[in-house]
Amino acid sequence: MVDFQYKDSYDVRDLEEIVRILRAPGGCPWDAEQTHQSIRRNFLEEAYEAVEAIDEGSPDHLKEELGDVLLQVMLHARMEQEEGRFDLDGVADGICKKLIFRHPHVFGNVEVSGTGEVLSNWETLKRQEKGQATNTDALEAVARSLPALWRAEKVQKKAKKAGFDWPDISGALDKLSEEIGELKAAVAQGTNVEEELGDLLFSAVNVSRFLKADPEDALNRATDKFIHRFQKVEEFAAAQGRSMEGMTLEELDKLWEQAKGS
Numbered sequence: 001m002v003d004f005q006y007k008d009s010y011d012v013r014d015l016e017e018i019v020r021i022l023r024a025p026g027g028c029p030w031d032a033e034q035t036h037q038s039i040r041r042n043f044l045e046e047a048y049e050a051v052e053a054i055d056e057g058s059p060d061h062l063k064e065e066l067g068d069v070l071l072q073v074m075l076h077a078r079m080e081q082e083e084g085r086f087d088l089d090g091v092a093d094g095i096c097k098k099l100i101f102r103h104p105h106v107f108g109n110v111e112v113s114g115t116g117e118v119l120s121n122w123e124t125l126k127r128q129e130k131g132q133a134t135n136t137d138a139l140e141a142v143a144r145s146l147p148a149l150w151r152a153e154k155v156q157k158k159a160k161k162a163g164f165d166w167p168d169i170s171g172a173l174d175k176l177s178e179e180i181g182e183l184k185a186a187v188a189q190g191t192n193v194e195e196e197l198g199d200l201l202f203s204a205v206n207v208s209r210f211l212k213a214d215p216e217d218a219l220n221r222a223t224d225k226f227i228h229r230f231q232k233v234e235e236f237a238a239a240q241g242r243s244m245e246g247m248t249l250e251e252l253d254k255l256w257e258q259a260k261g262s
Contacts, residue, residue: 016088019074043072135162149215152205169210176203232259
């Protein structure tokens with residue numbers, strides 16, 4: 001039994017102590033074995049689950065999922081503390097200084113006219129803070145670990161700040177059509193298919209940006225719609241005493257059209 005004080009209510013420092021105990025000798029063998037890389041995916045999954053709780057609008061679920069995210073922060077900070085590089089207070093110190101630096105209109109004497117100017121100043125200060133001397137530096141700084149659609153969107157937005165953008169959506173739509181043609185040609189020739197598919201997806205993200213539509217949300221809704229219609233097709237087939245696997249593509253297509261109207 002470890003030396004630990006049980007309470008009716010715990011705080012952040014208690015969580016920090018629990019993580020220390022779990023990774024210390026005599027604690028949990030699994031926790032002690034973990035590294036930044038071994039739990040990297042856990043961090044991503046917990047963040048996505050927190051976002052799902054936000055979408056659900058459930059405060060209780062959100063509180064639980066934020067706790068899971070906080071645990072990931074604690075674990076990574078503890079690993080670094082064990083190596084003598086930084087601790088949780090160092091993490092807090094860094095973000096506090098960043099927030100103070102990037103909010104001169106709050107913590108300094110800079111005046112802003114509204115949100116637009118705040119965001120513009122934020123981007124300028126961020127580039128200054130990270131030593132980004134060129135526009136390309138800003139593009140390359142977009143995290144590769146982001147979902148590909150979001151990364152493409154962020155890169156495009158930063159390119160726009162440099163003036164590299166279509167004047168309106170018509171240019172983006174024309175480019176999308178062009179990329180569809182190039183993908184068809186690549187498929188026919190059997191060369192550069194993945195490259196052309198990537199160009200097509202990148203162009204589709206550009207269109208979503210002009211529409212002010214989140215490409216991840218749009219694709220998720222399309223996937224949900226597909227699942228719903230697929231379920232209907234399966235139900236229609238079952239009503240005929242058949243399975244989807246035993247039907248021709250033409251028959252399935254007719255049921256798909258029927259599902260679209262239901």
